[in-house]
Amino acid sequence: MRYAExxxxxxxxxxxxxxxxxxxxxxxxxxxxxxxxxxAKILWDxxxxxxxxxxxxxxxxxxxxxLDGTFAPGANRTIVxxxxxxxxxxxxxxxxxxxxxxxxxxxxxxxxxxGKSPNLVYLWINDDKVEIRDASHLQGxxxxxxxxLIKRELMDEKVQILSxxxxxxxxxxxxxxxxxxSSASRGGMGAVMGxxxxxxxAVRGRKDINIAQPDEFKKLCDEVWDYIKVRLQTPxxxxxxxxxxxxxPQEMAIHDERxxxxxxxxxxxxxxxxxxxxxxxxxxxxxxxxxxRERLISCYNCPLQCGGLIYYPGIxxxxxxxxxxxTYAMGAFSDLDFAFRIAPRAQEYGVDGYTAPQVMAxxxxxxxxxxxxxxxxxxFPENNEERFFYxxxxxxxxxxxxxxxxxxxxxxxxxxGKGAEAYDHNTIKxxxxxxxxxGMLNPMYYIMWSTGExxxxxxxxxxxxxxxxxxxxxxxxxxKDWVQIPTGKEERFRQFIREWGxxxxxxxxxxxxxLICELVDWQETMHYIDDATxxxxxxxxxxxxxxxxxxxxPPLISTxxxxxxxxxxxxxxxxxxxxxxxxxxxxRGLRRKDERPPEDHWKKRFPEYEAKxxxxxxxxxxxxxEGIPTKETLDELGLSYVNEDFEQRGxxxxxxxxxxxxxxxxxxxxxxxxxxxxxxxxxxxxx
Amino acid sequence: xxxxxxxxxxxxxxxxxxxxxxxxxxxxxxxxxSSTNPGKSRIRVIFDPANNIYMAVFAGEYxxxxxAGRYTYTIKEKKYDECAFCRASCPSRDLFRDPDSGxxxxxxxxxxxxxxxxxxxxxxxxDALTYEEREEEGxxxxxxxxxxxxxxxxxxxxxxxxxxxxxxRLASGQLVKTKIAKN
Numbered sequence: 001m002r003y004a005e006x007x008x009x010x011x012x013x014x015x016x017x018x019x020x021x022x023x024x025x026x027x028x029x030x031x032x033x034x035x036x037x038x039x040a041k042i043l044w045d046x047x048x049x050x051x052x053x054x055x056x057x058x059x060x061x062x063x064x065x066x067l068d069g070t071f072a073p074g075a076n077r078t079i080v081x082x083x084x085x086x087x088x089x090x091x092x093x094x095x096x097x098x099x100x101x102x103x104x105x106x107x108x109x110x111x112x113x114x115g116k117s118p119n120l121v122y123l124w125i126n127d128d129k130v131e132i133r134d135a136s137h138l139q140g141x142x143x144x145x146x147x148x149l150i151k152r153e154l155m156d157e158k159v160q161i162l163s164x165x166x167x168x169x170x171x172x173x174x175x176x177x178x179x180x181x182s183s184a185s186r187g188g189m190g191a192v193m194g195x196x197x198x199x200x201x202a203v204r205g206r207k208d209i210n211i212a213q214p215d216e217f218k219k220l221c222d223e224v225w226d227y228i229k230v231r232l233q234t235p236x237x238x239x240x241x242x243x244x245x246x247x248x249p250q251e252m253a254i255h256d257e258r259x260x261x262x263x264x265x266x267x268x269x270x271x272x273x274x275x276x277x278x279x280x281x282x283x284x285x286x287x288x289x290x291x292x293r294e295r296l297i298s299c300y301n302c303p304l305q306c307g308g309l310i311y312y313p314g315i316x317x318x319x320x321x322x323x324x325x326x327t328y329a330m331g332a333f334s335d336l337d338f339a340f341r342i343a344p345r346a347q348e349y350g351v352d353g354y355t356a357p358q359v360m361a362x363x364x365x366x367x368x369x370x371x372x373x374x375x376x377x378x379x380f381p382e383n384n385e386e387r388f389f390y391x392x393x394x395x396x397x398x399x400x401x402x403x404x405x406x407x408x409x410x411x412x413x414x415x416x417g418k419g420a421e422a423y424d425h426n427t428i429k430x431x432x433x434x435x436x437x438x439g440m441l442n443p444m445y446y447i448m449w450s451t452g453e454x455x456x457x458x459x460x461x462x463x464x465x466x467x468x469x470x471x472x473x474x475x476x477x478x479x480k481d482w483v484q485i486p487t488g489k490e491e492r493f494r495q496f497i498r499e500w501g502x503x504x505x506x507x508x509x510x511x512x513x514x515l516i517c518e519l520v521d522w523q524e525t526m527h528y529i530d531d532a533t534x535x536x537x538x539x540x541x542x543x544x545x546x547x548x549x550x551x552x553x554p555p556l557i558s559t560x561x562x563x564x565x566x567x568x569x570x571x572x573x574x575x576x577x578x579x580x581x582x583x584x585x586x587x588r589g590l591r592r593k594d595e596r597p598p599e600d601h602w603k604k605r606f607p608e609y610e611a612k613x614x615x616x617x618x619x620x621x622x623x624x625x626e627g628i629p630t631k632e633t634l635d636e637l638g639l640s641y642v643n644e645d646f647e648q649r650g651x652x653x654x655x656x657x658x659x660x661x662x663x664x665x666x667x668x669x670x671x672x673x674x675x676x677x678x679x680x681x682x683x684x685x686x687x
Numbered sequence: 688x689x690x691x692x693x694x695x696x697x698x699x700x701x702x703x704x705x706x707x708x709x710x711x712x713x714x715x716x717x718x719x720x721s722s723t724n725p726g727k728s729r730i731r732v733i734f735d736p737a738n739n740i741y742m743a744v745f746a747g748e749y750x751x752x753x754x755a756g757r758y759t760y761t762i763k764e765k766k767y768d769e770c771a772f773c774r775a776s777c778p779s780r781d782l783f784r785d786p787d788s789g790x791x792x793x794x795x796x797x798x799x800x801x802x803x804x805x806x807x808x809x810x811x812x813x814d815a816l817t818y819e820e821r822e823e824e825g826x827x828x829x830x831x832x833x834x835x836x837x838x839x840x841x842x843x844x845x846x847x848x849x850x851x852x853x854x855x856r857l858a859s860g861q862l863v864k865t866k867i868a869k870n
Binding site: 069070071073098105148157158180181205206207208209210211214215217218225228229232294295296297298299300301302303305309311317319 | 699702703704705706709710713716718719720721722723724725726727733734735736737738739741786809810811812813
């Protein structure tokens, strides 16, 4: 018997209409746990680097975390993995909600989609009965509209559905996969789903998820519950409101948005408005939020309330996640009222709430600079808000200039040309980043922005404060019960909090490089562990002093699964999973040259020092100077097969990658994909 | 005097997380906490975001037939289906029936598990569920264990005699043997 996991994956070939229930190798659980780890293993084994994102040979994997479906609070994440059309690298996009636990209760750990359906279909998983069903009547429907229609069709209110909207159907590179108030947004997973002509996956499960050592596991879960209750009552003093508690930033609950609106950049990550948050603004935002928000809502088995049920006059009722509250408002230099009006439409279309507003703000900038003209944007409205609605419609239909913009800022800038490249100033690895521009280089964030496989800082950071505490009292208060620190680092990390900000102990030359590596390692590794267990980062890797940490996770995993895991072993699994994902990207051409934050991310940059920090970090990780995991590292992690593949392909020998050639090949391929997608567009825009 | 135990439901405080369902199914699994399966939970959240309805209902009596009632109630401008309030394990829906055996499930206030309060209340830290005990006139209510709920439904369906006979045959090992022989 398998514990915590079901031990089966569902393999669906949409080209042939074949469905198989396949038993998985328990050894892989020991090596990678589950979720992202085992997703990566499948992609490494079955998707060679020659495969393009929009190829029938690309796989789209809906994975569940190892602890999803157990009664461990907050274990509910769905991990969607595939190749990203935008970055051309492995993407892993994650979401909370209810879908993953339901899949486990139906008896599967993953759904692995391969091939391409000739017609638009949806998948209906009802315990052992699995059907590929016609979805032609859902073509062009909004993501949530489609979910409601499917529920009615199946006559089952308890079914959990993930789906794409028009953006996914038209293969917009930043199309999301939507599910209730959650979405797998980053990396264009919705586009891959649309390319496979898969509109939705509906799941209903009624089976058991078993626990290996019930009493022990229950006791550990009780301790987590107790800590959650205490932690919710004790916000961390000396922190801004959104960082003092646990969970995703409680955007739907809090009124004070001074920090976001005055520190992050507006428009195309362009302008900081330090004076924005006046009393008048605060009052208006408070009223708008209180009038619109009917209820705070959660994901499966989690008491936090990171989402909101919104009722807006003239629009109706919809659910909203934390960051869409601000990204559209700030992208359009507008306000919360505008956010409440555009978010539901964007969600029905199914686009990434981080990327979409930036792409639209980028288009507005190009128009104002005369690079895009009235010819490109016929009848372009005067008003910024209306412009956003206009652009959103063009993008999701790939109409006119929307076709270029639908590929995101990086690719659009190169297609538009005429100097548009200069306006692509906020992407890393061709992916739009959160809009923040700062003064002094932060060497820890430099490493995480540069090297993170997630290409998304919000899910790499955590554990340590973003700025030093102001007083000794606050520092001592913070470190006195800081139980989350990894074994052996206690004194070192506490001392860091004490020293940081004192005298010369400021960025960029503090902390020393060895300490930078250790602190970054802690932040990143905790996320890789979460992504394998399915525990929400809001309870674990993201906040300060979270309920889950490196000391209680090993016994939780052990008692749930029956597999013996200790702190060292868990750390090693985190590293193994990360190296495997990196290996997939290395095989697809990722090198050191790609690992850089935007030039203007900090005003004060130190190129020589940055190179040195990156060198040392690569060494710390066991990677060579190009960022490629060395033979020794791979052997140590039990990934010798990766090394063999690298040797065969001559990965280590390619000292200098032929940048221009590779770029051009990729754009050529993108061209082909686009032509292809135009065909797809014609089908759908008639709707 | 009898002790009356009540789980109070505040529909405005529910955030729809279904922690109650998860822990209920774990408490009632055998051995305790050995599995989770909301399909076996004795409390279910009626979940309808499009109408802002989030309502926990805990399982009541088994009923062998559907009722005729199909009213809707409007409370605070929200329309509730009559079934949304109904706690019965009833043939019209798959709520509160064991998905494996089809036998009815009934909330026992976690008495069989001997917990100080129902487990669903403990995990509902937003207080959508609260627990109350009070004394009332009358005979103490009997605790309805798992087996009794199941047998009761079988008696309603097949009659006392048939159930008795089957149990006798089971007790003599007859049916068990047949099953083993078949395997």
